[in-house]
Amino acid sequence: MAELVYPPVIGFARTMFKVQGLRFDISGTEHVPRKGGALLVSNHIGYLDFVFAGLTALPAKRLVRFMAKESVFRHKVSGPLMRAMKHIPVDRSEGMHAYKHALTALRSGEIIGVFPEATISQSFTLKSFKSGAARLAMEAGVPLLPVALWGTQRLWTKDQPRQLGRNGFPISIRVGEQMTPHQDEKPGALTRRLRLRVQELLEDAQRVYTGRPSGPNDHWWLPAHLGGTAPTAEDVAARERAATAE
Template sequence: MTKYIKAGQFRVPEGYGAIVGHASESREFPYGGLFIRLAKLWMRASGTTVTVVGSENIPADGGALLASNHTNYFDMVWVGIPAHLRGRRLVRFMAKKEIFEHRVAGVLMRSMKHLSVDRAAGTASVSEAVARLKAGDLVAVFPEATVSLSYEIKELKSGAVRIAAEAGVPLIPVATWGGQRILPKGGKAQLGRKKIPVRVHVGTPIDPAGDPVERTAALKVALQELLEEARGEYEREYGPFPGGESWRPASLGGGAPTLEEAKEIEKKTKEERARR
């Protein structure tokens, strides 16, 4: 059984070694100097325990594209933690342009140098992501495009593979689990002192070069394996759970919709938005 130790306020496998802070990113304000500190204060106040496995797979310097599953609205927080453990590096997220158009959220996103994505005209977003990666940034994307209501891995868009291949950087799979209990899509937020555990598992880099369809399939396999690993450890450490929980997938006896049911829900939601 894996033994864990503390790395600041996070749990990491025994043998983890701290490294020197990144020359520029560790001092960047307001992202590192303010927002990350606020996030850590909230985690401490809420009693949120975050266990990180595989942070050594993220480079301590230079560009890499992180591709993560997407189960909740706090995934940007969880995915950023392994990079924080690698010398307080910062992750620039690709997010839909509607967030950047919000009066408050837009200011925050731009101040942290995240990337706006226009799904109707994504060429400029891809070019910007490639440029950032070539300049040595860590960039993250959610290749499922939207939150997975089933908490399973949905079909992936090929953009992650194409961007990483064009930039010539590693493609690193990341799986988070447990965060959907805190801020689920369409559910009640649990932001108080709930002491909800979260796991973040980082996989070994995938070579993005080659056929995009084939490489995207390889990314999906890697994400699925990481997710099953994270969920298995979560069940063993914090379970057993009674069953029927809305935050657990049907495959584990939870009450979340299956992949097919979730697809139908998303379809009806899009149709309703179109009518409005």
């Protein structure tokens, strides 16, 4: 079936990136399979991460169907677009439906994109990974494709103002080699190995990143261990526990 919506949306996004003056540093796209199913797994630091992660598949002439929270599909603007691009809604109260939907898509040769941290990392460091990605890839018999994004948080992330005008931000994206389970490897072990690989890719993206804070109040997008003022993972966890208690 012809893709009537996804390609024009990609074209619009790329035009907007040019308007914004974004500078891309993308490597590893040769690891994206040109045919067959695969599960793309990325870190999550901003609201537009699915757009940037999806760019990695374009050189292979592939489209990525992302699993996203169901509320996005209820929005009057994003909802029709998400459905037309065949992304997969995830209702956390009934996650098995989304799991089966993704499993069918993978077995039919689609690339499915997931964020195993489940939510945006406000510390901009890797959170723990849910094991669902590993289980899904193992059951579908497809490889995992690790991806790391850096710089996307500067555009639009949680609890920070959007910066969607012409900003010239650099965006670093790294794609790792395809990963498959070792013999008799359990989902938990594969998940740990996957997280370690994404961490390595993330550190590489950070190491070569050319962006610098624009002033004394522009260190918020840097994690504490890189000299920034983003909250630590421990601070974020404490804040979430306090909110839950209230």
